Amino acid sequence: MNSSNPERVTLAITGASGAQYGLRLLECLVAADRQIFFLVSRAAKVVLATEMDIELGDTAEAIEQYLTDRYRAAHKQIRVFGEDDWMSPVASGSGAPSSMVICPCSTGTLSAIACGLSNNLTQRAATVVLKERRKLIIVPREAPYSEIHLENMLKLSRMGCVMLPASPGFYNRPETVDDMVDFIVARILDQLGIAQELMPSWGSHSL
Structure with a gap:
């Protein structure tokens, strides 16, 4: 499997609210038979514990085993790398x-x-993706946005980065929080070119 193989996806979860989006996306990537290189910051671990009562563990090995068991992933389908693992593929x-x-x-x-x-592996991996002209999808989770945030998003968008804010739509009439999470995850999967059945495309009901 070479480095540009589309079957591989790097997924990073940082310390913003909305950890549910990241883990649901991970679950869907496993189901789609992708290999995932998973990065999680120390702040993200705090958010996961706060929002989802999930304690990932202190080592990459422990996190990898936990996620593999939780999502019934194949052996080494999920690879976890620490924030300072500069020898990792990403x-x-x-x-x-x-x-x-x-x-x-x-x-x-x-x-x-x-x-x-x-300054950490997530930032380095994103820099690599940009310099290699590969696909970078960023899901910012903040409100309201300051001029600084907007300028940074515009700057990255002009480099080809996809900005996909965690702003779920309501035309699908969500009934649960999971429905709203799936709305965003479906849009991410669409951007990755991965078939999904979480959310129908607009107008598909009339076809």
Whole structure:
């Protein structure tokens, strides 16, 4: 499996509210038989514990085992790398997957990527994706946006990055929080070119 293989996706979860989006996306990627390179920040672990009562563990190995068991993934289908694991494939253009999703993305991470910083592996991986002209999808979760946030999003959008705010629609008449989460995850899967049945496309009911 070469570095540009579309079967590989890098998924990073940062310390913004909305951890449910990231884990639901992970679940869908596993079901779609993708290999996932998973990055999670220390702040994201706090959010996961706060929003979902999930304790991931302190080591990459423990997190990998937990997620593999939780989502019944194949052996090594989910690969977890620590924030300072500079020898991981995502740290270099010669080994990084063809696409990366940061979901949810904190505005601090957004700013770092827009400025070209590589203070942790998520930031470095995003820099690699941009320099290699591969697909970067960012799911910012903040309200309201300041001019700084908007300028950073515009800057990255002009580089080809897809900005997909966690703003679920309501034309599908969601009945649960899970329905609203699936709305965003469906849009991410669409951007990745992965078939999904979470949410029908607009107007499909009339076809």
